[in-house]
Amino acid sequence: MSNRRLLAFVDALATGRRPKRFRAQPEDAEMLRTAIALRAARPGEAAPTEPFVEGLFQRLSEQAKSPSMPEPRPARRLRVRTVLVAAAAAGLLVAGTAVVTEQLHHPAPTSAAAHVPEGSQLRTGTFQTTDGQVLGQIVAYRGHPSWVFMNVNAPQYDGTIECMLQVDNGATVAFGTFTVHGGAGQFSKALGEIDVSQLRGAKLVSSTGSAVAAATFAR
């Protein structure tokens, strides 16, 4: 019964307990978002406690001392880490870099997982429409393996988009297809044999074959 579980979730929020999981409906999510906003407005509870800050510091210190140790688990629960984490880490690398380049205009070498990028290993570009509207970013990372990550925010577009990579010799390579839902989509894929340094740019093409946007990689 969703209402009963929803009520239990709200009750836990209101009383500061950890809410239990259940399969929520979209309309539940809207109510819970508001409940969280109201709860977060309660004075004096938004700051971390000293025991938490120091306890986490100790756990991280132990992790740092033992390079071969697995990552420490959060205090209250075990996390299930799957192969996806490794893929996500690679995604984080480039996503993080996109944030850096687009939001902060800071230099390149943000790192993640075992693949630590150097400045020269990262190349970035911004997807723009023919009228100059920014639709997203693309980041190419040279490593083992080399990756390309892109995100697209194309309002009112739903459907597939094909990414074509342009290389320095003028050739265009079909790199992959991804789906945009509700105007948003992202795509990451290993580059394979393509040399990151040879990339010139990228084009996004809709399912009907029309050009959506293009990006030029910065040198």
Next chain:
Amino acid sequence: MVSGGDVPYLHVVDDDVYGDWESVYRDNVDRLYRLMYARVGNRADAEDLTSEVFSTALRPLRLSSSKGQVRAYLLVTAQTVLASHWRRRLGQPVTAIDPDTDIAYLTEPSAVEVASDAPARATKILQALPDRYRRILELRFLEACSIKEAARSMGISVSNAKVLQHRALRMAANVDLELGP
């Protein structure tokens, strides 16, 4: 389309770096926790998610990266950690971290100032509600009353308080949506 030559998107504008990972931690733990708390609304989950962000991000951090890069990386890690949390907990993306807007949590001098719009937003939501709806939500979420205490305070049964809270929350959610992000 992009025309002309290449655009240099990578600029060295901030060579301020952290000396060690403890500095990374000390400078960001409070800010990250506040961000997570604002997104999950309870201390236990906020602590777990903050821990997960640091556990995931600290080991591979390159300390030669600028503070801005490190914060951006932490924020993107937090975005993924929070998304996974909601996928596991409810199967719905209840709240999210937007790197475009939430970077202020990590870059402003005080995360308290960034988070300080939460009371103002809550006030706007509550003020848009009928008196009884507003009161039940104030009692529950701002004054930390149990459902029994709220019912007693309002002179209604516990069952009525539950129904009232549900309807009030639904209306508040509509107001929240109208207010926008």
